[in-house]
Amino acid sequence: MEIRIERATTLKEKPKAGEALGFGKYYTDHMFVMDWDRGQGWHDARIVPFGPIPMDPASMVLHYAQETFEGLKAYRTKDDRILLFRPEMNARRFANSNRRLCMPEVAEEDFVEAVTQLVACEKDWVPAEEGTSLYIRPFMFATEAAVGVHPASSYKFVIILSPVGAYYPEGVNPVKIYVEDEYVRATPGGTGFTKCGGNYAASIAAQVKAEEMGFTQVLWLDGVHRKYVEEVGTMNVMFMIDNEIYTAPCDGTVLPGVTRDSIIHILKSWGYKVNEMHLAIDDLMKAGHDKTLQEAFGTGTAAVISPIGELRYKEDEVTINDFKTGELTQKLYDTLTGIQWGDIEDTFGWTREV
Ligand code: COI
Numbered sequence: 564m565e566i567r568i569e570r571a572t573t574l575k576e577k578p579k580a581g582e583a584l585g586f587g588k589y590y591t592d593h594m595f596v597m598d599w600d601r602g603q604g605w606h607d608a609r610i611v612p613f614g615p616i617p618m619d620p621a622s623m624v625l626h627y628a629q630e631t632f633e634g635l636k637a638y639r640t641k642d643d644r645i646l647l648f649r650p651e652m653n654a655r656r657f658a659n660s661n662r663r664l665c666m667p668e669v670a671e672e673d674f675v676e677a678v679t680q681l682v683a684c685e686k687d688w689v690p691a692e693e694g695t696s697l698y699i700r701p702f703m704f705a706t707e708a709a710v711g712v713h714p715a716s717s718y719k720f721v722i723i724l725s726p727v728g729a730y731y732p733e734g735v736n737p738v739k740i741y742v743e744d745e746y747v748r749a750t751p752g753g754t755g756f757t758k759c760g761g762n763y764a765a766s767i768a769a770q771v772k773a774e775e776m777g778f779t780q781v782l783w784l785d786g787v788h789r790k791y792v793e794e795v796g797t798m799n800v801m802f803m804i805d806n807e808i809y810t811a812p813c814d815g816t817v818l819p820g821v822t823r824d825s826i827i828h829i830l831k832s833w834g835y836k837v838n839e840m841h842l843a844i845d846d847l848m849k850a851g852h853d854k855t856l857q858e859a860f861g862t863g864t865a866a867v868i869s870p871i872g873e874l875r876y877k878e879d880e881v882t883i884n885d886f887k888t889g890e891l892t893q894k895l896y897d898t899l900t901g902i903q904w905g906d907i908e909d910t911f912g913w914t915r916e917v
Contacts, residue, residue: 564608565608566677566680569612577687584727586698588727590725591613591724592612593610593611593684594721594723595608596611597721599718610680618706619706622708623705623708629664629666630703631660631704631760633701634699634700635648635678636698645683645689646905647682647915647916649915650679651671652821656758657758663754678699690726690727696727702720702723703718703720705718706718735869737884738778738861738872739777739871739873739875740773740778740781740871740875741772742782743769743772743781743783744876746768747785749762749786750816752815753815755816755818758818780798781795781796783795783796791843792847795861797863798822799823800860802858803857803858804855805857806857811841821864822863822867822868826862829898856883857883858884858892867899868895871883
């Protein structure tokens with residue numbers, strides 16, 4: 564894929580070393596843009612100065628939400644190399660999301676090439692402090708100006724970059740999770756397995772409710788029985804019960820997380836039994852009360868590994884591991900981030916130098 568580069572004439576001031584980056588607060592100087600229309604397919608791949616995207620008010624994304632996105636990160640190693648972590652997995656998930664929403668697919672090699680070239684162009688923006696990275700947000704949306712429900716005839720694929728710190732203010736300290744029993748996130752046959760904006764829009768009411776009650780995130784139950792544990796707002800979720808790991812299967816309603824997959828590989832390489840199965844919330848709470856629930860944590864690109872210290876379901880509440888980060892959770896965090904930041908040998912072959 565040929566990518567035209569138009570450099571910004573003035574560059575932004577970068578956040579100072581040591582300044583709290585937060586999440587999604589700063590954006591770099593350039594973005595990647597590529598257009599699709601029915602006649603030409605993908606064309607005009609370009610890296611241009613970061614800035615507003617002019618849109619027709621009738622653009623279909625604004626009315627029918629044909630929009631998908633991805634999230635991955637670039638990391639600066641101590642010897643100043645820039646690493647990407649399994650970008651091909653994001654490319655494949657993006658294609659799956661786009662197929663479900665009747666949007667055009669971006670070839671895996673083009674997705675990876677676009678990410679790589681943009682990050683290479685912005686490598687001075689990859690922060691160096693511990694726990695920081697450059698968050699990469701590829702997204703696609705329907706641009707056809709038409710107020711009618713059908714697959715749009717034109718789309719834009721854009722990638723923006725943001726230097727980030729921890730997603731949750733708690734950092735790697737335990738979070739409190741509210742088990743949502745009123746709203747649902749996904750049902751079989753729906754879009755639960757895709758990363759589309761609509762899934763997140765529909766989740767906000769529950770998130771607001773949970774935050775008002777002092778919780779960081781919601782834990783979703785399955786949309787049919789409201790009985791089985793699925794995922795947390797921005798993460799997949801895993802539980803260690805009696806020395807075995809439990810997590811929901813990716814059978815249509817759960818987002819197939821890249822961090823989830825990586826953690827499962829690491830756990831299995833350490834000899835853990837990982838059960839990808841439907842775990843009933845009643846059984847989970849019971850395990851919390853009888854203390855066979857030893858650890859719980861969320862996994863996600865933005866959040867990395869986030870220990871769960873407390874679960875509230877209806878009137879019932881359990882504290883996990885005395886609200887402390889568990890030994891296994893910490894070891895997984897250290898191992899995963901060690902591979903991502905190039906401090907630990909990447910025996911899985913997951914990192915790719917920019
Ligand atoms: C990610 O983990 O990369 C996400 O996209 C989750 C969230 C920031 C929406």
